[in-house]
Amino acid sequence: ARERLQGAFSLVNERFQVLFQRLFNGGKAYLELLDNEDPMNAGLEIFASPPGKKMQMLTLLSGGERTLTALALLFAVFQTNPSPICVLDEAEAALDESNISRFCDLVESIARETGTRFLVITHQRLTMARMDRLFGVTMGEKGVSQLVSVNLETAVAIRDGAKAAAA
Amino acid sequence: ARERLQGAFSLVNERFQVLFQRLFNGGKAYLELLDNEDPMNAGLEIFASPPGKKMQMLTLLSGGERTLTALALLFAVFQTNPSPICVLDEAEAALDESNISRFCDLVESIARETGTRFLVITHQRLTMARMDRLFGVTMGEKGVSQLVSVNLETAVAIRDGAKAAAA
Amino acid sequence: MHFTRLRLHGFKSFVDSTDLHIGTGMTGIVGPNGCGKSNLVEALRWVMGENSAKSMRGGEMDDVIFGGTATRPARNVAEVTLELDNAHRTATAEFNNDDTLLVTRQIERGSGSDYRLNGKPLRRRDVQLLFADQATGAHSTNLVGQGQIDALIRAKPQDRRAILEEAS
Amino acid sequence: MHFTRLRLHGFKSFVDSTDLHIGTGMTGIVGPNGCGKSNLVEALRWVMGENSAKSMRGGEMDDVIFGGTATRPARNVAEVTLELDNAHRTATAEFNNDDTLLVTRQIERGSGSDYRLNGKPLRRRDVQLLFADQATGAHSTNLVGQGQIDALIRAKPQDRRAILEEAS
Ligand SMILES: Nc1ncnc2c1ncn2[C@@H]1O[C@H](COP(=O)(O)OP(=O)(O)OP(=O)(O)O)[C@@H](O)[C@H]1O
Ligand SMILES: Nc1ncnc2c1ncn2[C@@H]1O[C@H](COP(=O)(O)OP(=O)(O)OP(=O)(O)O)[C@@H](O)[C@H]1O
Ligand SMILES: [Mg+2]
Ligand SMILES: [Mg+2]
Numbered sequence: 001a002r003e004r005l006q007g008a009f010s011l012v013n014e015r016f017q018v019l020f021q022r023l024f025n026g027g028k029a030y031l032e033l034l035d036n037e038d039p040m041n042a043g044l045e046i047f048a049s050p051p052g053k054k055m056q057m058l059t060l061l062s063g064g065e066r067t068l069t070a071l072a073l074l075f076a077v078f079q080t081n082p083s084p085i086c087v088l089d090e091a092e093a094a095l096d097e098s099n100i101s102r103f104c105d106l107v108e109s110i111a112r113e114t115g116t117r118f119l120v121i122t123h124q125r126l127t128m129a130r131m132d133r134l135f136g137v138t139m140g141e142k143g144v145s146q147l148v149s150v151n152l153e154t155a156v157a158i159r160d161g162a163k164a165a166a167a
Numbered sequence: 168a169r170e171r172l173q174g175a176f177s178l179v180n181e182r183f184q185v186l187f188q189r190l191f192n193g194g195k196a197y198l199e200l201l202d203n204e205d206p207m208n209a210g211l212e213i214f215a216s217p218p219g220k221k222m223q224m225l226t227l228l229s230g231g232e233r234t235l236t237a238l239a240l241l242f243a244v245f246q247t248n249p250s251p252i253c254v255l256d257e258a259e260a261a262l263d264e265s266n267i268s269r270f271c272d273l274v275e276s277i278a279r280e281t282g283t284r285f286l287v288i289t290h291q292r293l294t295m296a297r298m299d300r301l302f303g304v305t306m307g308e309k310g311v312s313q314l315v316s317v318n319l320e321t322a323v324a325i326r327d328g329a330k331a332a333a334a
Numbered sequence: 335m336h337f338t339r340l341r342l343h344g345f346k347s348f349v350d351s352t353d354l355h356i357g358t359g360m361t362g363i364v365g366p367n368g369c370g371k372s373n374l375v376e377a378l379r380w381v382m383g384e385n386s387a388k389s390m391r392g393g394e395m396d397d398v399i400f401g402g403t404a405t406r407p408a409r410n411v412a413e414v415t416l417e418l419d420n421a422h423r424t425a426t427a428e429f430n431n432d433d434t435l436l437v438t439r440q441i442e443r444g445s446g447s448d449y450r451l452n453g454k455p456l457r458r459r460d461v462q463l464l465f466a467d468q469a470t471g472a473h474s475t476n477l478v479g480q481g482q483i484d485a486l487i488r489a490k491p492q493d494r495r496a497i498l499e500e501a502s
Numbered sequence: 503m504h505f506t507r508l509r510l511h512g513f514k515s516f517v518d519s520t521d522l523h524i525g526t527g528m529t530g531i532v533g534p535n536g537c538g539k540s541n542l543v544e545a546l547r548w549v550m551g552e553n554s555a556k557s558m559r560g561g562e563m564d565d566v567i568f569g570g571t572a573t574r575p576a577r578n579v580a581e582v583t584l585e586l587d588n589a590h591r592t593a594t595a596e597f598n599n600d601d602t603l604l605v606t607r608q609i610e611r612g613s614g615s616d617y618r619l620n621g622k623p624l625r626r627r628d629v630q631l632l633f634a635d636q637a638t639g640a641h642s643t644n645l646v647g648q649g650q651i652d653a654l655i656r657a658k659p660q661d662r663r664a665i666l667e668e669a670s
Contacts, residue, residue, distance in 0.1 A: 005495075008502035033498075034491065043491025044498065050536055052309020052572050058487060059559045060514075063257070063648050064535025066484045073486050073497075074475055080501040083469035084418075085337045085356070089375050089480040090230070093260055096290055096534045097327040111359050117337055118360040119378075121371045121480075123263055131362030135354065137369045142219020143403030145347040145370030147354060155364045160264040172663075175670035200666075201659065210659025211666065217368055219404050225655060226391045227346075230480050231367025233652045240654050240665075241643055247669040250638035251586075252505045252524070256543050256648040263366045278527050284505055285528040286546075288539045288648075298530030302522065304537045310571030312515040312538030314522055322532045 005042070008080065009033045015076035023068045023102050026051035031073075046073065063094040071103065075110055082114035089121045097126055104130040128155050172209070175247065176200045182243035190235045190269050193218035198240075213240065230261040238270065242277055249281035256288045264293055271297040295322050335424045335468055339417035344409040345380070346373040349400040372480050379479075381414040381439045383449075383462040384472035396443050413440040426467045429460075437461060475500055503592045503636055507585035512577045513548070514541040517568040540648050549582040549607045551617075551630040552640035564611050581608040594635045597628075605629060643668055 013031040020029040029048035048069050049055035061069065071091065078086065092103050104127055111118050120127060128134060129152055136150040136158040150158065180198045187196040196215035215236050216222035228236065238258070245253065259270050271294060278285050287294060295301060296319055303317040303325040317325065337356050342348040347370045354374065363371050376390050380398060387395045402408035418425070418435040425435060432452060439461075441447045449456040451464075465471045475486070475497050486494060505524050510516040515538040522542060531539050544558050548566060555563045570576035586593070586603040593603060600620060607629075609615045617624040619632075633639045643654070643665055654662060 004502050005498055008498045012498060012501050033495070041492055042495050044494040045491055046487070046494075052306075053536075054310070054570050054572065056569055057559075057561055057565065059561070060565065062536040062540060066487050068535070070484045070486050074478070074483075077497050077501045078476055081469045083474070083476050084335050085378075085470055086476045087375055087378065088478050089372055089482075090261075091478050091483040094257075094535070099535055107360060115358075117356050117358060119356065119363060119375070120360055121363045121375065123364070128362050128364060130360070132359035133357055134362040134364060137363060137365035137371050137374065139219075139347070139366075139369045141403075141405070143221070143347060144349055144406065145352070145373065146350070147352050147374075150364070155362070159364050159366060171670050172666055175666045179666060179669050200663070208660055209663050211662040212659055213655070213662075220368075221402050221404070223401055224391075224393055224397065226388075226393070227397065228655075229368040229372060233655050235367075237652045237654050241646070241651075244665050244669045245644055248637045250636050250642070250644050251503050252546075252638055253644045254543055254546065255646050256540055256650075258646050258651040261367070261651075266367055274528060282526075284524050284526060286524065286531060286543070287528055288531045288543065290532070295530050295532060297528070299527035300525055301530045301532060304531060304533035304539050304542065306515070306534075306537045308571075308573070310515060311517055311574065312520070312541065313518070314520050314542075317532075322530070326532045326534060 006033070009044075011080045012073075012076045015079050016072055019072040019075055019106065020048065020069065022106060023072055023099070024050050024065075025102065027053070028055070029069065029072065064096060064099060067092070067094045068099060068103075071106070075106065078116075079110065079114065082116055084116060085119070086110075086116050087119045087121075090123065091120075092122065092124060092127060100124055100126045103127075123159055125156055125159075128152055128159075173200070176211075178247045179240075179243045182246050183239055186239040186242055186273065187215065187236065189273060190239055190266070191217050191232075192269065194220070195222070196236065196239065231263060231266060234259065234261045235266060235270075238273070242273065245283075246277065246281070249283055251283060252286070253277075253283050254286045254288075257290065258287075259289065259291060259294060267291055267293045270294075290326055292323055292326075295319055295326075335422065336419040337416065338419045339415075340374070340378055340381075341415040341417075342374070342377050343414075344400045344412040345377050345414050346370070346398055346400065346412075348373065348377070349406065349409060375477070375479065377414045378416065379472040379477055381416045381437055381461075382465045382470070382472045383439075383458045385458065395441060395447065399441060399443055410443040411440060413438060424468075426464050429464055435464075437464070469500065503590065504587040505584065506587045507583075508542070508546055508549075509583040509585075510542070510545050511582075512568045512580040513545050513582050514538070514566055514568065514580075516541065516545070517574065517577060543645070543647065545582045546584065547640040547645055549584045549605055549629075550633050550638070550640045551607075551626045553626065563609060563615065567609060567611055578611040579608065581606060592636075594632050597632055603632075605632070637668065 027050045032045040034043040092100050134150050134155045136148050138146050194217045199212040201210045259267050301317050301322045303315050305313050340354040343351045399412040400409040415438045420435050421433050423430050436452050438450045449461050508522040511519040567580040568577040583606045588603050589601050591598050604620050606618045617629050
């Protein structure tokens with residue numbers, strides 16, 4: 001069991017280092033499995049430095065930097081053992097536009113690589129524009145949700161709560 | 168002390184009900200001070216129902232609805248005892264565009280009413296457009312922050328991490 | 335195996351029967367605050383066997399049943415069905431006999447949840463196993479809830495190590 | 503009283519001396535991820551007497567001192583100054599003699615923080631009192647940190663009650 005964990009760890013660590021650099025367009029990061037007497041208590045440590053910055057405590061990272069680091073780890077695990085579905089509920093909310101663009105590149109390449117179907121809930125126009133299809137959720141009747149297939153223009157209008165979109 | 172708390176409570180509750188309706192463009196909410204044997208242990212309960220929805224557990228509210236409810240309470244307290252400064256670090260991140268617009272209306276009216284100076288950190292174009300002035304924070308030299316006065320167009324470019332903005 | 339369709343009926347704000355077709359690649363879901371997007375995500379976790387009412391933002395599991403609005407009465411039953419395309423026969427052995435698998439969970443106010451697979455009653459543990467064999471499940475890292483993306487960063491190193499189990 | 507200017511020098515990513523002019527109405531602060539916006543907000547809380555390193559995202563208070571980059575060495579001193587316009591003489595009695603109040607906090611690696619008001623040494627407790635009399639302070643609800651807006655909603659009812667103290 002301990003060997004299997006070590007094996008999984010090496011694969012995930014390798015991928016994490018690559019994905020981090022893709023999301024940050026540079027920088028350096030790696031994982032460490034702090035071996036404990038008791039493998040049940042081994043800790044997974046994360047070390048990350050965005051481009052040009054020193055490696056410091058993970059907690060000092062900004063909101064957007066934490067999201068990118070978390071995404072790199074999440075997808076490193078995912079690539080190692082893909083599943084048929086992946087759902088992201090406003091996962092990119094803290095990102096600025098250039099990081100959202102790299103986030104979308106990564107989601108798209110993972111979708112193509114693993115054949116996984118993605119459900120991406122978003123308020124971001126950039127993300128909507130990268131999706132293969134869009135569904136809008138509306139409440140024409142208050143408190144009652146309805147699902148409707150939409151194009152990009154209607155999606156943005158619905159997100160903005162425009163009355164036109166309820167038609 | 169108990170009377171003073173009760174007095175503060177009535178004022179805050181009154182304002183909370185008004186601000187909630189302004190932010191939600193309707194709906195109904197109120198506070199309750201659950202009196203305890205021990206006033207040190209009295210609890211402040213929040214009851215909220217967005218327009219057209221039933222009053223349910225607060226935890227069932229959506230991300231954006233929680234933000235609006237929290238803002239209504241925050242500013243109700245603030246109006247009751249204003250201070251010279253108020254800082255909001257990406258407080259409106261979870262809001263869709265029509266709610267951001269109402270959020271900005273409220274911040275502006277409180278600023279005018281109390282003379283408070285607001286510092287609003289934001290990634291949202293709509294919010295930037297409503298500010299009286301804008302400062303951009305950049306890292307032309309990696310890891311080193313610089314502050315620069317900007318107009319709306321440059322602000323959006325900086326947020327998007329555009330190289331042009333670093334000039 | 336592919337996830338092909340999610341149907342909701344009486345689940346939270348989806349009181350009327352709603353079909354979400356899960357296509358290939360990336361599907362975007364948009365809408366204003368409070369319209370029901372996260373409710374959709376929770377419906378998927380719920381049919382996979384989520385047993386914590388708190389992680390569904392409620393106090394008890396009955397809270398996922400449509401509670402009524404100013405103009406509509408509450409319901410007493412909520413049902414979610416997940417359709418799986420099993421043409422390549424990659425499902426858990428005992429459930430691997432059909433091209434299409436329909437996993438259904440139904441809850442009735444005051445009397446708990448029932449699970450069914452292609453109409454046949456099933457225990458929650460079997461549903462959870464079916465999805466665990468697909469490297470997914472109500473609590474797996476590939477279902478990222480609202481505000482949960484940095485959970486991995488915030489977690490203690492010991493708790494973080496658990497995700498390596500998902501990778502092995 | 504008005505808050506008119508915040509100056510940072512050696513504080514987190516603001517290694518070079520930086521002046522933020524706090525004008526009337528609403529001032530927007532923008533920039534890409536990781537550029538230093540939240541660091542600015544923390545500098546304001548810090549000069550007001552914040553004593554928890556954890557709430558500044560560090561392990562110990564020395565972590566707010568510029569730690570160096572790939573191309574610049576670390577510093578050993580960080581200083582933040584907050585300028586207050588006291589023309590209407592609304593400050594706490596013992597500090598109410600000047601038109602302008604300059605509150606400065608300086609930290610030196612390994613030897614802790616010093617506070618000064620218009621050059622005169624001051625205890626942290628006095629700084630906290632000065633701001634408390636203005637219905638503000640490092641922990642008051644009017645300083646909303648990133649991800650903290652729904653703290654009031656998430657809080658236990660007993661803890662929430664504490665904000666009524668701020669309103670009285
Ligand atoms: N059992 C229920 N019956 C009826 N309505 C419910 C029930 N449970 C939750 N709701 C409603 O669903 C709404 C929340 O929906 P949801 O969280 O999916 O919104 P959202 O689209 O994700 O919004 P946001 O963009 O703000 O995150 C709430 O307004 C709540 O009142
Ligand atoms: N002591 C320090 N010395 C040098 N750099 C530091 C120090 N402490 C923090 N930083 C850097 O400051 C950056 C974080 O800045 P900040 O949190 O202000 O970003 P932000 O502009 O708010 O970004 P976001 O939009 O993602 O929230 C981190 O990259 C971190 O490395
Ligand atoms: Mg949501
Ligand atoms: Mg920030």
